Amino acid sequence: MTSDQPQSRPRRWLLALPLLVFAGLAALFWFRLGDTDISRIPSALIGRPAPDKVLPPVADLVHDGKAVPGLDPAIFKNQVTVVNVWASWCVPCHDEAPLLLQLAQDKRIQVAGINYKDAPENARRFLGRYGNPFVAVGTDTSGRTAIDWGVYGVPETFVIDRKGTIAFKLIGPITPDNFDRVLKREIDKALQSDS
Numbered sequence: 001m002t003s004d005q006p007q008s009r010p011r012r013w014l015l016a017l018p019l020l021v022f023a024g025l026a027a028l029f030w031f032r033l034g035d036t037d038i039s040r041i042p043s044a045l046i047g048r049p050a051p052d053k054v055l056p057p058v059a060d061l062v063h064d065g066k067a068v069p070g071l072d073p074a075i076f077k078n079q080v081t082v083v084n085v086w087a088s089w090c091v092p093c094h095d096e097a098p099l100l101l102q103l104a105q106d107k108r109i110q111v112a113g114i115n116y117k118d119a120p121e122n123a124r125r126f127l128g129r130y131g132n133p134f135v136a137v138g139t140d141t142s143g144r145t146a147i148d149w150g151v152y153g154v155p156e157t158f159v160i161d162r163k164g165t166i167a168f169k170l171i172g173p174i175t176p177d178n179f180d181r182v183l184k185r186e187i188d189k190a191l192q193s194d195s
Contacts, residue, residue, distance in 0.1 A: 044150065045166045050076055050083070050158070051148040055138025059120040063132045071112055071138025076164040080109045080190045082183075083158040084134075084174075085146060087118045088126035090154045092173035097130035099174045103183075104133035108191055113137040116146055116154050157183065161190045 050073055057070035075081065084100055086093040104111045113134040115123045120139070127134075140146055149158070152171055159168040168186035170178065 046169065048166055049164050050160050050166050051145065053145050053148055055114065055140060055145060058115055058123045058137050058139050061120070061124055061127065061132075061137060063127075063134075068132065068134065069136045071114060071136050073164065075110065075112065075136060076160045076162075078162050080162055080187065081160040082109055082111045082187065083114060083149075083160060084111065085114045085116050085140075085149065085151050085154050085156045085158075087116045087154050088122040089118065090116075093126075093155045094130070096155055096174040097126075097133075099176070099179050100133040101131045102179075103174075106187075109187060110135045114145060114149070115139045116151070117141060117143050159183075159186050159190050161193065167193075 052073050055071040057068055061068040100111060111133045115137055155173050157170040157174055158166055161167045167190045170183055174183060
């Protein structure tokens, strides 16, 4: 029986080897991917002109008694613009809505929206509930325009400089944490670089 004991130890080690390899790979992925901030994913569109695509307005959307226009890239010229891609069915969009209203109070900029794959009545209900921060809201029912903007998913927010160039992209919702620390800082950069 003593001759069998030396062979059983190496076999136990071989049985534990796949578990150890798996645990090592899991730890590597955890440390490598676990701390990644998706809002820092680089965009190939930074420094390039905003897509030159006119979007129709959300049907029957009115603000202060006036029809809210669709999104025309001509509004980007000579004005720093924050473009928010949103939808009424998007849960984080509900959370960021008050911050967009706060952002719209800054008279140095304008806030525009792209309503993504949404029904007009739902978009109107959403803005009726939270308030409308947008000077213009284009509707992207097919999702094609979002692809042109390089959108990964809603919500996403872009800062467009006075030349109509994409200066910054925030992936994910605007939060109290990234509102001042990231977004307002990028808006200030766009304002200073174009003056």
